[in-house]
Amino acid sequence: MLDASDLRFVTALSAAPSLAAAARNLGVTPPAVSQRLALLEDRLGLRLMDRGRGHLRLTAEGAYLVNRAKDILNDVASLADEMSARAGRIEGPLHVIAPFGFGRLRVAPVLARFGDENPELHPTLNLSEDPVGAMSDGLWDVLIHVGRLPDLRITQRKLAPNRRVLVASASYINRAGLLQSPEDLSTHRIGVVRENRADASLWPLTGPDGIATNLRVRPVFDCNDGEVLRAWALEGFGIVERSEWSVSADLRAGKLVRVLPEWSLPDADIVALLNPRAVRSLRIDKFVERLGSEISAPAG
Amino acid sequence: MLDASDLRFVTALSAAPSLAAAARNLGVTPPAVSQRLALLEDRLGLRLMDRGRGHLRLTAEGAYLVNRAKDILNDVASLADEMSARAGRIEGPLHVIAPFGFGRLRVAPVLARFGDENPELHPTLNLSEDPVGAMSDGLWDVLIHVGRLPDLRITQRKLAPNRRVLVASASYINRAGLLQSPEDLSTHRIGVVRENRADASLWPLTGPDGIATNLRVRPVFDCNDGEVLRAWALEGFGIVERSEWSVSADLRAGKLVRVLPEWSLPDADIVALLNPRAVRSLRIDKFVERLGSEISAPAG
DNA sequence: TCAAGCATTAAGGCGTAACTTAATGTGGGC
DNA sequence: GCCCACATTAAGTTACGCCTTAATGCTTGA
Numbered sequence: 276m277l278d279a280s281d282l283r284f285v286t287a288l289s290a291a292p293s294l295a296a297a298a299r300n301l302g303v304t305p306p307a308v309s310q311r312l313a314l315l316e317d318r319l320g321l322r323l324m325d326r327g328r329g330h331l332r333l334t335a336e337g338a339y340l341v342n343r344a345k346d347i348l349n350d351v352a353s354l355a356d357e358m359s360a361r362a363g364r365i366e367g368p369l370h371v372i373a374p375f376g377f378g379r380l381r382v383a384p385v386l387a388r389f390g391d392e393n394p395e396l397h398p399t400l401n402l403s404e405d406p407v408g409a410m411s412d413g414l415w416d417v418l419i420h421v422g423r424l425p426d427l428r429i430t431q432r433k434l435a436p437n438r439r440v441l442v443a444s445a446s447y448i449n450r451a452g453l454l455q456s457p458e459d460l461s462t463h464r465i466g467v468v469r470e471n472r473a474d475a476s477l478w479p480l481t482g483p484d485g486i487a488t489n490l491r492v493r494p495v496f497d498c499n500d501g502e503v504l505r506a507w508a509l510e511g512f513g514i515v516e517r518s519e520w521s522v523s524a525d526l527r528a529g530k531l532v533r534v535l536p537e538w539s540l541p542d543a544d545i546v547a548l549l550n551p552r553a554v555r556s557l558r559i560d561k562f563v564e565r566l567g568s569e570i571s572a573p574a575g
Numbered sequence: 576m577l578d579a580s581d582l583r584f585v586t587a588l589s590a591a592p593s594l595a596a597a598a599r600n601l602g603v604t605p606p607a608v609s610q611r612l613a614l615l616e617d618r619l620g621l622r623l624m625d626r627g628r629g630h631l632r633l634t635a636e637g638a639y640l641v642n643r644a645k646d647i648l649n650d651v652a653s654l655a656d657e658m659s660a661r662a663g664r665i666e667g668p669l670h671v672i673a674p675f676g677f678g679r680l681r682v683a684p685v686l687a688r689f690g691d692e693n694p695e696l697h698p699t700l701n702l703s704e705d706p707v708g709a710m711s712d713g714l715w716d717v718l719i720h721v722g723r724l725p726d727l728r729i730t731q732r733k734l735a736p737n738r739r740v741l742v743a744s745a746s747y748i749n750r751a752g753l754l755q756s757p758e759d760l761s762t763h764r765i766g767v768v769r770e771n772r773a774d775a776s777l778w779p780l781t782g783p784d785g786i787a788t789n790l791r792v793r794p795v796f797d798c799n800d801g802e803v804l805r806a807w808a809l810e811g812f813g814i815v816e817r818s819e820w821s822v823s824a825d826l827r828a829g830k831l832v833r834v835l836p837e838w839s840l841p842d843a844d845i846v847a848l849l850n851p852r853a854v855r856s857l858r859i860d861k862f863v864e865r866l867g868s869e870i871s872a873p874a875g
Numbered sequence: 876t877c878a879a880g881c882a883t884t885a886a887g888g889c890g891t892a893a894c895t896t897a898a899t900g901t902g903g904g905c
Numbered sequence: 906g907c908c909c910a911c912a913t914t915a916a917g918t919t920a921c922g923c924c925t926t927a928a929t930g931c932t933t934g935a
Contacts, residue, residue: 277655279578295911307894309913314892320662326912336661343654347647354643355577361636362620580922595881607924609883626882 279351281315282344285323288312289341293331360557366395369558372409373419374470376501376521377545378402382419385569389562396558404499407471416553417563421501421518422543424471431546434567438519439543441534442526447511454535457482457490464513466496466504478516483537518543520570545570579651581615582644585623588612589641593631660857666695669858672709673719674770676801676821677845678702682719685869689862696858704799707771716853717863721801721818722843724771731846734867738819739843741834742826747811754835757782757790764813766796766804778816783837818843820870845870 288308291297298308316323323337333341352367359366373382383400390398403409406418407427422439423431443451451463457480467475476494481487496512498504505522508515514534525531547563549555588608591597598608616623623637633641652667659666673682683700690698703709706718707727722739723731743751751763757780767775776794781787796812798804805822808815814834825831847863849855 277651277658278580279651293911294913303893304895305912306896306914309911311893313913319658320664321658336658339661340654340658343650343657347650347654350643350647350650351577351579354640354647357643358577358619358621358636358640361639364620593881594883603923604925605882606884606926609881611923613883 279348282340282348284311284315285337285341286344286348288324288331289333289337291331294326297331356556363557364395365393365558365561367556367558368397368399369417369562370399370401370415370553371417371419371562372401372403372406372415374406374421374501375402375404375499376468376503376505377421377518378419379500380502381520381570382566385566386562389565393558404469405471410548410550415550416559417550418548419566420546420548423546424548427548429548429551431548432563434545434547434563435570437543437545439516439540440519440522440526440536441514441516441538441540442508442522442531443514443534444509444511444530445532447508447513448532448534450511457488457535457538460490460492460514460535464496465492465494466498466507466513466515467492467494468501468504468516469497469499470501479541480535480538481540516540520545579648582640582648584611584615585637585641586644586648588624588631589633589637591631594626597631656856663857664695665693665858665861667856667858668697668699669717669862670699670701670715670853671717671719671862672701672703672706672715674706674721674801675702675704675799676768676803676805677721677818678719679800680802681820681870682866685866686862689865693858704769705771710850715850716859717850718848719866720846720848723846724848727848729848729851731848732863733844734847734863735845735870737843737845739816739840740819740822740826740836741814741816741838741840742808742822742831743814743834744809744811744830745832747808747813748832748834750811757788757835757838760790760792760814760835764796765792765794766798766807766813766815767792767794768801768804768816769797769799770801779841780835780838781840816840820845 287301288294288297291300294308294312295305298305301308312324319336321336322334323340325332325334356367369386371382371386372378378400379402383402386398386400390396399414401409401415406420407424409415410418419434420431421437447464454460454463457478469475475497476492478490478492479487480490496504496507498507501517501521504515505517505525507513508517508522509525509530522531526533547566549559549563553559587601588594588597591600594608594612595605598605601608612624619636621636622634623640625632625634656667669686671682671686672678678700679702683702686698686700690696699714701709701715706720707724709715710718719734720731721737747764754760754763757778769775775797776792778790778792779787780790796804796807798807801817801821804815805817805825807813808817808822809825809830822831826833847866849859849863853859
């Protein structure tokens with residue numbers, strides 16, 4: 276009678292605005308969808324979807340079936356994951372969210388290698404200016420973030436420590452002059468990363484005497500991709516705050532210099548958040564473990 | 576990955592003592608089962624069953640899978656039933672338990688007609704000397720019984736009223752003599768139905784003055800099929816207690832006569848018990864409804 | 876030791892579910 | 906009216922899941 280493939284079929288249909296769109300999503304032709312739905316409706320003796328007036332609408336019976344189908348399919352997936360975990364197999368979908376810069380440069384390579392080693396794994400990487408916002412957009416298993424996120428009820432597992440530093444190119448400093456104290460920043464060109472709708476212009480600095488002060492800066496350039504900001508700093512656009520992982524090679528190469536090196540900013544640990552609503556599965560655990568070990572390793 | 580047919584397969588295996596027995600139950604050859612199980616184990620990367628030492632045993636992983644599979648398959652069946660009910664379709668398995676005599680003569684014909692009218696219905700009729708015991712043997716949806724069952728927490732829906740009477744053939748009475756009171760029974764040949772391990776030798780009689788007395792009889796012949804007992808009464812073996820439905824035609828035809836007609840026995844209503852653990856479905860409701868209406872109709 | 880039952884492997888077969896292509900009709904927007 | 910997107914029908918194709926048969930080996934009980 277009803278089979279899991281039927282249930283998957285109707286849930287796929289219910290997520291599309293039309294049968295044709297569903298066919299495209301499923302990678303088949305419209306008659307395949309049209310005929311299969313008709314066969315299923317015939318077997319059940321029920322109309323599941325109304326196709327009139329250019330819109331695909333679920334009937335009451337169709338909606339009921341889809342709701343129940345989702346629960347059952349979740350159970351089936353959960354069972355498949357459990358069996359997979361018991362076998363130590365790493366397979367299935369893995370949805371990762373990460374910020375633009377760190378995501379592209381540090382998460383993506385690890386994910387690619389991890390996926391290469393586990394061909395049955397289906398990774399999805401969502402790079403976002405607003406990783407926290409992306410969380411509420413639907414499907415995610417792991418969110419990787421630079422710096423702990425405040426006011427979240429989700430456990431944030433530290434993958435690696437990470438310091439934040441102020442840097443600029445040597446040419447910019449030669450041109451604009453050395454800084455002696457944070458107050459000097461007000462006369463400089465400042466660039467910030469636009470991320471998570473956070474207030475990027477408030478820099479909590481701690482001096483060599485251990486006294487903390489919140490400095491309000493006025494950014495003259497910003498971008499939602501941290502690596503673009505680094506490139507701009509290299510171009511001599513001004514002073515930027517970056518994570519150490521981002522600029523360590525540049526500092527060593529002398530392309531960038533520390534600004535106010537005796538002042539420090541709060542650490543911004545690399546953290547992983549696990550979706551409490553997602554099924555805990557081996558692939559998630561193994562990926563996070565792998566990412567942590569690769570990020571903690573000395574940068575190449 | 577995992578599909579409902581896989582889940583059905585492993586649950587069928589888990590219910591059998593060997594792969595060969597499971598094959599027989601499924602109506603296929605042993606290699607079909609052996610190969611399919613091997614393929615599933617290969618896909619999962621897990622050993623599900625140990626075949627050693629002449630016994631089929633579930634591994635821990637296999638047991639876990641089967642337990643989860645049962646839950647999921649119940650959900651799927653429940654959903655299928657719900658969709659079926661919404662469409663007003665009568666289909667799927669229907670497991671009925673009934674006593675030998677009543678089951679064969681009154682339940683089976685109705686069930687056969689009901690099944691004829693609904694080709695997608697798969698009826699199973701289990702006639703048992705011990706209907707209550709059969710309940711605990713596994714799979715049942717409806718139990719039909721003559722007389723209410725005591726000490727059961729299951730709702731017993733009355734399908735039809737039914738009186739119990741003492742009868743014997745005219746030739747037996749001519750030979751053995753008329754009875755004037757219940758005490759006369761002690762000098763007569765008594766036959767009883769052996770059913771449900773009940774004490775069939777205790778007859779709770781109520782006299783014309785309304786006073787009840789429990790009479791202990793000593794049966795000299797018994798059978799677990801009530802209709803055999805009727806036949807024996809017709810043969811002149813002795814006095815039997817029967818339900819009215821069983822002997823009404825014989826009484827009208829004069830083949831049997833009432834014994835102590837001014838005394839009565841408690842009614843033994845025809846009742847239907849629904850398995851509270853079974854999914855409530857349209858086919859069960861419709862069958863019980865049909866059975867009730869056919870049993871209540873004047874006997875043909 | 877022998878027979879019976881069971882499990883497995885290799886090779887082959889077949890039915891059907893899941894498509895495809897081609898054609899047609901409908902509805903909406905311009 | 907034309908075009909586009911969508912839905913449906915008819916007919917054909919094919920891959921694969923689910924077997925089968927034949928053969929072999931193992932275990933157990935008499």
